[in-house]
Amino acid sequence: MPEDSGRRPFTVGVVGTGYVGLTSAACLAHLGHRVIGADIDATKVAALRRAEVPIAEPGLADLVGAHVADGGLTFTTDLAELATAEVILLCVPTPAHADGTADLAPFDAAVAALADVLRHDAVVVVKSTVPVGTTRRTARALGRSAVSNPEFLREGHAVHDFLHPDRLVVGTVPGPGEGRATATVTALYGGISAPLVRTDAASAELAKYASNAFLALKLSYVNVLAELCEHVGADIGDVAGAMRLDPRIGAAFLSPGPGWGGSCLPKDTRALLRTATEAGVDFAVLADTVTANEHQHDRVVRKIREAVTGSAEGSLDGVRLGLLGLAFKAGTDDVRESPALAVADRLACAGAVLTGYDPGVRRTAELGAVRWADEVGLVAKDAAGLVLLTEWPQFRQLDWRQLAALTDRPVLVDTRDLLDAGSVVRAGFSYHRLGR
Incomplete structure (x- = not known):
């Protein structure tokens, strides 16, 4: 992707200020966007407004501090403050139930709360790791095109990985506004040079799961191989x-x-x-x-x-x-x-x-x-x-x-x-x- 691909500053709303959300918010502010981070945890929001970062992640506290100070990054508990946002990133946690299914209750609650807030042309981006089909379901719920843009951030390297990614995956739901949504998300990363994978939402969602599962497979393989080494000398x-x-x-x-x-x-x-x-x-x-x-x-x-x-x-x-x-x-x-x-x-x-x-x-x-x-x-x-x-x-x-x-x-x-x-x-x- 060209580094100047449609580059302009956006007003971005980030729903969820956990590990993915806070890293995304801070890094997008660093890229020159005006970012509003929203979270239901009032205590966390109050701390973030003071630039107090609860996550041990190299470089993150510095970015948050710099852009809270310059006004490029603000935090709120009121989703209504996202009414001016041109792009909304959903970064809500999706923990697993005991049977392996993702707990989408917090995610769905956030989507429902956004329905009456979003401006008519806002582009909704799903960064949460969600089951295949969730982005399409989100698009139907909000009556607009939605984009799956999974994150591939390693803990301990998240800021570097956001600003210097191996790839950017942008998957859209077919329908009216699809082209504009793809272009908007692509432009959001203007200034970052990385291979761009344009695909459908289901493929983007599956790519995140497939990548992590393959890494797990590789680790299990080498652990079993180590056991074999002990047995055969x-x-x-x-x-x-x-x-x-x-x-x-x-x-x-x-x-x-x-x-x-x-x-x-x-x-x-x-x-x-x-x-x-x-x-x-x-x-x-x-x-x-x-x-x-x-x-x-x-x-x-x-x-x-x-x-x-x-x-x-x-x-x-x-x-x-x-x-x-x-x-x-x-x-x-x-x-x-x-x-x-x-x-x-x-x-x-x-x-x-x-x-x-x-x-x-x-x-x-x-x-x-x-x-x-x-x-x-x-x-x-x-x-x-x-x-x-x-x-x-x-x-x-x-x-x-x-x-x-x-x-x-x-x-x-x-x-x-x-x-x-x-x-x-x-x-x-x-x-x-x-x-x-």
């Missing part, structure tokens, strides 16, 4: 290293770990499976991906049990373990469906006493049975073993010799293969990794 580092050099495979998402999680992959794989089931499609490979991820949590617990007790069947009852990393990945404070906490839950069920440290996670986070610690030394003190569960680069700089002295038994299970084995062993630890 191979090294997953060398095996994955050889795979990464094949351009057909690519280098990303080929590192073994305690499983995949976060706010997107688990939810989106379940939703895609549900869509396939309802369509009568046997998506067995994706179902196996989910099963493999559950198995990975159990396998990591067995690895920890063996490292700490000397036996895969050894008792962890009353055993004190220190956990390094609680977020689902480095660079974020997000613990939603964190594999670190999934492993912790299983350890707690086995009787282990858990203390955890994470440089990004707040004391107020929901950590289950894990007692939060504000420094690494408290995690190591008198522990029968340490378990590294999140790949924070800061962990490479820890004083491992000092930590070994604090532990009751200097045992370290590195589920992310983050550390230099020689350095950790020289510090006095018995060092255990996946796939080796």
